Each structure stands twice: as C-alpha cells, then as structure tokens.
Amino acid sequence: MRVLGIMSGTSADGVDVALARISGAPPGIAATLEGHHHVPFPRRLRDAILRLANGGATTAAELSELDFRLGKEFSEAVIAACRRWRVPLRKISVIGCHGQTMHHQGANQWSRVGWRMASTLQIGEPSIIAERTGIPTIADFRPADMAAGGQGAPLVPFVDYLLYHHERLGRVALNIGGIANLTVIPAGAKPKDVFAFDTGPGNMIVDALAERITRGRTTYDRDARMALKGRTIPELLARMMREKYLRKKPPKTAGREQFGQAYVQGLLAWGKKHHAQPVDLLRTAAVFTSFSIADAFRRFILPRATVNELIVAGGGTRNPLIMAQLAAALPGIEIIPSSRFGVPEGAKEAFAFAVLAYEAYHGRTNNLPSATGARHAVVMGKSVDPLGAGKKK
Amino acid sequence: MRVLGIMSGTSADGVDVALARISGAPPGIAATLEGHHHVPFPRRLRDAILRLANGGATTAAELSELDFRLGKEFSEAVIAACRRWRVPLRKISVIGCHGQTMHHQGANQWSRVGWRMASTLQIGEPSIIAERTGIPTIADFRPADMAAGGQGAPLVPFVDYLLYHHERLGRVALNIGGIANLTVIPAGAKPKDVFAFDTGPGNMIVDALAERITRGRTTYDRDARMALKGRTIPELLARMMREKYLRKKPPKTAGREQFGQAYVQGLLAWGKKHHAQPVDLLRTAAVFTSFSIADAFRRFILPRATVNELIVAGGGTRNPLIMAQLAAALPGIEIIPSSRFGVPEGAKEAFAFAVLAYEAYHGRTNNLPSATGARHAVVMGKSVDPLGAGKKK
Numbered sequence: 001m002r003v004l005g006i007m008s009g010t011s012a013d014g015v016d017v018a019l020a021r022i023s024g025a026p027p028g029i030a031a032t033l034e035g036h037h038h039v040p041f042p043r044r045l046r047d048a049i050l051r052l053a054n055g056g057a058t059t060a061a062e063l064s065e066l067d068f069r070l071g072k073e074f075s076e077a078v079i080a081a082c083r084r085w086r087v088p089l090r091k092i093s094v095i096g097c098h099g100q101t102m103h104h105q106g107a108n109q110w111s112r113v114g115w116r117m118a119s120t121l122q123i124g125e126p127s128i129i130a131e132r133t134g135i136p137t138i139a140d141f142r143p144a145d146m147a148a149g150g151q152g153a154p155l156v157p158f159v160d161y162l163l164y165h166h167e168r169l170g171r172v173a174l175n176i177g178g179i180a181n182l183t184v185i186p187a188g189a190k191p192k193d194v195f196a197f198d199t200g201p202g203n204m205i206v207d208a209l210a211e212r213i214t215r216g217r218t219t220y221d222r223d224a225r226m227a228l229k230g231r232t233i234p235e236l237l238a239r240m241m242r243e244k245y246l247r248k249k250p251p252k253t254a255g256r257e258q259f260g261q262a263y264v265q266g267l268l269a270w271g272k273k274h275h276a277q278p279v280d281l282l283r284t285a286a287v288f289t290s291f292s293i294a295d296a297f298r299r300f301i302l303p304r305a306t307v308n309e310l311i312v313a314g315g316g317t318r319n320p321l322i323m324a325q326l327a328a329a330l331p332g333i334e335i336i337p338s339s340r341f342g343v344p345e346g347a348k349e350a351f352a353f354a355v356l357a358y359e360a361y362h363g364r365t366n367n368l369p370s371a372t373g374a375r376h377a378v379v380m381g382k383s384v385d386p387l388g389a390g391k392k393k
Numbered sequence: 394m395r396v397l398g399i400m401s402g403t404s405a406d407g408v409d410v411a412l413a414r415i416s417g418a419p420p421g422i423a424a425t426l427e428g429h430h431h432v433p434f435p436r437r438l439r440d441a442i443l444r445l446a447n448g449g450a451t452t453a454a455e456l457s458e459l460d461f462r463l464g465k466e467f468s469e470a471v472i473a474a475c476r477r478w479r480v481p482l483r484k485i486s487v488i489g490c491h492g493q494t495m496h497h498q499g500a501n502q503w504s505r506v507g508w509r510m511a512s513t514l515q516i517g518e519p520s521i522i523a524e525r526t527g528i529p530t531i532a533d534f535r536p537a538d539m540a541a542g543g544q545g546a547p548l549v550p551f552v553d554y555l556l557y558h559h560e561r562l563g564r565v566a567l568n569i570g571g572i573a574n575l576t577v578i579p580a581g582a583k584p585k586d587v588f589a590f591d592t593g594p595g596n597m598i599v600d601a602l603a604e605r606i607t608r609g610r611t612t613y614d615r616d617a618r619m620a621l622k623g624r625t626i627p628e629l630l631a632r633m634m635r636e637k638y639l640r641k642k643p644p645k646t647a648g649r650e651q652f653g654q655a656y657v658q659g660l661l662a663w664g665k666k667h668h669a670q671p672v673d674l675l676r677t678a679a680v681f682t683s684f685s686i687a688d689a690f691r692r693f694i695l696p697r698a699t700v701n702e703l704i705v706a707g708g709g710t711r712n713p714l715i716m717a718q719l720a721a722a723l724p725g726i727e728i729i730p731s732s733r734f735g736v737p738e739g740a741k742e743a744f745a746f747a748v749l750a751y752e753a754y755h756g757r758t759n760n761l762p763s764a765t766g767a768r769h770a771v772v773m774g775k776s777v778d779p780l781g782a783g784k785k786k
Binding site for chain 2: 052053055056057058059060061063064065067068069071072102103105117118119120121125126127128130131132140143144146147148360362363364365378379380381382383384385386387388389
C-alpha cells in the first residue's frame with residue numbers, strides 16, 4: 001500500500017512530502033521510503049504562520065483563511081511531488097497530514113481566558129487536500145491523544161518503535177527539528193518499555209538568532225558558518241543549562257512557549273547587556289542544543305537503559321557544530337544518520353505521518369501512551385473521504 | 394440506527410442535542426426524532442464566542458482553547474441528554490456535530506491577509522466528544538463542500554429534501570435562526586430541482602438590539618414583548634429593504650459579516666441621529682426579518698415554483714410579531730410548524746446534522762450542489778473514531 005505523509009514543522013520553512021510503501025500489521029510492519037520532496041513556503045506565508053504561532057494578535061477570520069490556504073499549499077505540494085516521482089495520484093491509498101501547529105499546550109494550565117484547558121491547534125484543511133488529490137486524507141492527529149489525557153506529543157516514537165526496535169541493541173532515535181525530541185527503545189523492548197520526550201530546543205533558537213543577526217537575509221546558519229566564527233560564552237551557557245525545563249521529568253513537551261520569540265529576546269537582551277558578539281550568542285545557543293540533549297541522556301536515559309546506537313534525523317543533523325558537540329558529549333554511543341535505515345534526515349517526520357495514517361486507516365491505535373501520557377491507546381486522526389463509497393478507483 | 398445531532402447556532406445561546414432514529418438509504422430514508430435537549434452556554438462562554446465570531450482580536454492559543462472547551466461542552470450536553478432520555482450511550486451508533494461557527498465566508502473575496510480565499514471555521518473538538526462518549530463522531534461538515542467549489546452552506550436543504558419532498562405539494566422549509574434560510578422543494582422535485590439560500594437576518598439583529606436595549610439583561614425579545622410596544626419606522630424599514638444582499642441572486646449565504654455587530658451599530662447610529670425610540674428600532678428590525686423573507690419569495694421563488702406549504706422552524710417561530718408579519722406578507726401559503734412533521738422547531742438543525750452524519754457514516758454524499766453551488770456531490774464531515782477496530786460494543 002502506498003501512503004503519503006505531509007509534514008510542516010514548527011520552523012514553518014515549508015512542506016515535506018514523503019512517499020512510503022507500507023505492509024503488514026504491528027509489530028510486523030514493513031515500511032520503506034520511496035520518495036521525499038520538499039516545497040518551501042513563500043516568504044509571506046511563512047511570516048504569517050510564524051507571527052500567529054508566536055502568539056501574535058489575529059482574528060478567527062484570519063486563522064480560518066490560513067487553514068484553507070495551507071490546505072491548498074499541502075495539496076499542491078502533493079501534486080508536485082507525485083509528478084516529480086512519476087507516481088499517479090490514483091496509486092496512493094491514503095494521505096496522512098500533520099498540519100501546521102499554531103498552538104500546542106500539552107499540559108493543563110490556567111490560560112488567560114481563564115479556563116484550565118490543554119489544547120492543540122494544527123491547521124491545513126484536509127478537505128482541500130482530499131478534494132484536489134482525490135485521495136482519502138487523515139489529519140489532525142494530536143487532539144485524540146489529548147482527549148484521552150495525553151500530551152498530544154510526541155507522536156513519532158510510535159513509528160520509531162515499529163521501525164527501530166531490536167532484540168539486542170538499545171537504541172535512541174533523535175530528531176533535531178525546531179525542538180529536539182527522542183525515543184528510547186531499550187534492547188528487546190515492548191511498547192510499554194519505550195519512552196520519549198522533548199529534550200528542549202533543536203534549531204529553534206539557533207535559527208531565530210541567525211535570522212536576527214543577518215537581518216532576515218537567511219533563516220538558518222548554514223553549515224554553522226556563523227557559529228563557527230564565534231566562541232562559546234561559558235557564563236551564558238551555564239545560565240541556559242539552569243533552564244528549569246531540563247530538570248522536568250519526562251514525559252514532557254517543549255515548543256515556542258519555552259524556546260520561541262520571548263526566549264530569544266531574553267538572549268539578545270543578555271547579549272546587549274554583556275556586550276556579547278552576535279556570533280558568540282549563536283555558537284553558545286548551538287552548544288546549548290547539544291548539551292541539553294546530552295543532559296537528558298545523563299538525567300533520564302542512561303540510568304534506565306543501555307544505549308548502543310543514537311539514530312539522528314532532522315535539520316539539525318546538517319549543523320556540524322551541533323553534531324560534533326553531541327558526539328563529544330556522548331562517548332561510547334554510535335551516532336547513525338536515520339538515512340542509514342532508508343529514511344533521509346529531512347523526510348523522517350513526514351514518513352512517520354504516513355505510517356500513523358496507515359495504522360489509522362486500518363482502524364488500529366497509533367499513539368504510544370508511555371510517550372504521551374495518555375490513559376489508553378487511541379486511533380488518532382480525522383478522516384476525510386469526499387468521494388466515499390461512490391469513488392471509482 | 395440511533396444517531397445524535399449536535400448544533401450550536403450563530404446566536405451562541407447553547408447546544409441543541411437531537412436523538413434521531415434513522416433507517417434506509419436515499420430517497421427512501423426514514424428519520425424520526427426521539428429526543429431533544431437544549432443546554433445553554435454559561436454567559437462567559439457565550440460572550441467569548443460572540444466576541445471572536447464578531448471579528449474580535451484573539452490569538453491562535455485562545456481559539457485553540459475555545460475549540461477544546463467547546464468539545465467538552467458538547468460532550469457534556471450529550472451525556473446530560475442521554476441521561477435525561479434514559480438512553481445508554483452505547484445504544485448510539487454515531488454523532489454528527491456541526492460545531493460552533495467562528496467564521497464563514499462562502500464566496501471568494503480579497504481578505505485583509507491578501508489572499509483570495511473562501512474559508513470556514515467551525516470549532517468544538519470532536520476527539521473530545523468521541524473520547525468522552527465512546528461514540529464515533531463526525532464533525533466539521535462545511536469544508537468538504539467548499540473544497541468542491543461550494544459555499545459550504547446551506548447544508549440543511551439536503552435533509553429538507555429527504556424529509557419533505559412531496560409528489561403534489563410544493564413546499565418551502567424555512568428556518569429562522571440567527572440567519573433565516575429556506576429550501577424550496579417543488580412538487581415532485583428531484584435533488585437538482587431543489588434550491589436553497591439564506592434570505593437574510595433571522596433573529597440576529599433583533600437579538601442584538603434586545604440585548605443592547607436591556608443592557609444585557611436579556612439576550613432576546615421574549616414573545617416580542619418589547620417590539621410590540623414600539624411602532625415600525627417606515628423610512629428606516631425602506632432603507633433596510635434597499636440592502637443589496639436582498640437583490641443578490643441565489644445561491645447566497647449571509648452571516649455576521651452582513652448582519653452582525655457592525656450592522657447593528659449602524660442601526661443604533663441611525664436611531665440616535667433620528668431620535669428614534671429603541672422599541673421602534675426593535676419592531677422595525679423584526680418586521681425587516683419578515684419582509685426580507687417575503688421579498689425573497691417574490692423575487693426568487695414564486696417565479697419558479699408553486700408553493701403550497703411553508704414549513705417553519707427555528708427560534709424565530711417563537712416571535713409572534715415575526716410570524717404574524719410573515720403570514721400577512723405571504724397570502725395563500727399555509728404556514729406549518731415543523732413540529733407537525735415530528736421535529737420541534739428548536740430541534741430542526743441538530744436533527745439535520747444527525748441525518749447528515751448518518752449519510753457520511755455510510756460513505757454516501759450528503760451535500761446538495763444545487764443549494765451550495767458545489768461542482769459535485771461530496772461526503773461532508775471528518776470522522777473521529779478513537780477506539781477504531783478495537784472497540785467493544
């Protein structure tokens with residue numbers, strides 16, 4: 001069965017479309033990546049997403065329009081990808097779309113509206129994707145897990161477990177996107193032995209600083225060129241490492257709420273006060289990404305499991321500074337790019353949503369309660385199938 | 394098969410839950426109402442909904458929280474209703490939830506974001522309803538019709554056609570909610586002969602004026618008591634009847650965009666300038682509701698079809714002034730409350746969403762392209778079924 005996964009991460013740089021060929025049922029599922037295509041968002045669209053996702057003032061009308069606009073973007077990315085791969089749309093059985101996160105608050109807390117209410121909002125109208133492609137689409141996975149008491153994240157560990165569990169090797173799958181998240185799969189693990197959490201920032205802080213430093217000319221620090229010109233500021237790094245999120249016990253999730261614009265403003269203010277060079281701030285932030293990941297290993301992983309292999313994915317794997325610092329901080333653990341398992345770094349999350357959709361399509365549960373904290377396993381995802389029983393395939 | 398419908402209208406006064414027993418397949422569908430329950434929203438929740446639906450400034454976080462909060466309200470309304478009816482939740486096969494409209498713009502237009510994009514936004518998280526009730530839930534019907542080029546409204550005509558089509562009688566089904574909408578079902582009609590549109594305001598203007606006049610002590614003019622103390626202002630009525638929406642050809646949809654807060658502000662400003670009594674404004678607005686409906690008959694219905702019966706539903710049927718003016722303006726047409734067909738006025742829309750969900754559940758199309766303007770029939774609705782194939786019933 002051919003399944004497409006669509007992912008658009010918190011950095012809002014564009015859409016990743018992954019084509020997966022999947023067969024079987026857990027734990028005997030076999031999934032291989034057959035194609036990956038990235039379509040960048042137009043600058044203005046990215047700006048609008050980031051403004052709203054960062055808490056900017058908006059209206060219901062604007063969010064509604066952005067939801068439909070993103071549905072259109074996603075469907076066009078799918079059509080472009082399939083044309084490029086020369087795979088006719090009718091050969092695709094189902095699409096899984098994560099959507100674009102506009103808000104995610106996994107834990108209950110008092111909001112300014114005055115209700116104690118965890119919630120999540122992913123947009124990108126799946127009805128538009130299904131209509132324009134003619135393919136049944138499953139989207140908006142997180143709310144079902146949250147309705148069952150979970151944090152609605154992380155979702156990829158379910159897929160990591162299906163793909164990476166090994167009888168004799170303890171493995172950790174790490175994704176360095178805007179946020180860095182990992183899945184711990186001890187040797188011979190059952191689903192309940194798997195645990196997962198967000199370690200803290202991935203590229204979120206580094207990207208925001210790079211954009212500020214270059215006054216918007218770049219959206220990230222390519223090959224860590226700028227950071228490599230700077231020096232780590234030990235007192236700032238020590239201060240960052242005292243961040244209380246790092247001490248919080250898993251399961252836990254992070255996002256712009258912790259490491260978004262407000263955090264970066266704080267860093268810049270610190271830098272101004274202490275006359276720090278921008279490239280020094282950037283280098284320190286990159287090192288903080290690596291150290292916060294290593295810190296999570298020491299606090300929460302190594303006391304509970306032996307780790308033989310660290311399988312890495314996500315945009316952060318292209319930052320040589322982050323990768324070098326990570327390797328140095330985790331001696332004895334082999335670092336393997338996820339591409340070695342057939343999934344290139346950038347395609348990992350989109351691929352995961354293809355697998356989640358495949359499970360939902362068959363009516364099988366697709367969350368991992370031990371990772372999300374949900375009271376029980378649920379089928380996540382909302383199904384849209386405009387042609388219904390009348391479709392001709 | 395027992396199906397629940399959940400509706401929360403543009404007036405945001407609360408949730409209507411309808412219990413329907415449905416069998417068969419179109420055109421031989423049989424549906425009867427077995428229960429109706431209304432749960433008012435807490436005042437603060439209603440205020441929050443109306444503020445956002447009227448275009449008030451908000452954030453993605455607030456809308457996300459309201460989405461989850463409404464999912465909780467809807468699920469609690471379902472549980473309260475079933476307890477009252479003594480119907481165990483496990484006897485319900487599926488729930489159809491319209492959700493709360495926060496924005497609806499059926500026709501393409503330039504938005505302030507700068508994209509030409511029709512869109513619609515209904516909230517009230519169905520994953521929460523499905524989780525808390527254990528019943529598969531279908532929600533968010535409008536986007537699929539819009540993705541197929543339709544206006545995403547009106548949806549009820551599909552149900553009106555199924556329930557009211559008659560070989561020898563021409564019928565119009567009218568619902569006077571916040572907005573007044575109707576379905577024209579000529580004698581012996583096939584689906585393509587049915588047409589439907591919003592005539593303009595229902596209670597939207599009258600309710601808003603009543604609330605302003607009583608400084609928020611009431612949310613509507615009970616039994617038209619206040620309006621009956623006033624006199625119609627002919628020059629204002631004539632001015633209102635020149636509203637360009639009335640001349641626009643069907644299919645067409647109206648909402649707060651045309652008759653919401655801004656419109657009411659305009660009326661109040663007119664009243665202040667001309668030293669009009671508030672009760673006179675209120676009476677004029679009520680008469681405008683009736684006259685705008687009658688105007689639609691003269692312009693768009695009577696030239697195309699013979700109408701024998703007008704089947705009325707919605708909160709506006711409890712306003713004796715609106716009903717008397719309507720009867721006077723439509724001589725020769727028998728006015729019949731929808732309750733005579735087994736569906737009490739207030740339950741009509743909730744009941745309709747039970748029928749729409751029943752069709753979607755069976756993978757059958759449930760929009761009426763002749764009413765919405767869609768290019769083709771589609772299965773509307775997003776399905777959530779957290780227990781999936783593993784459910785025990």
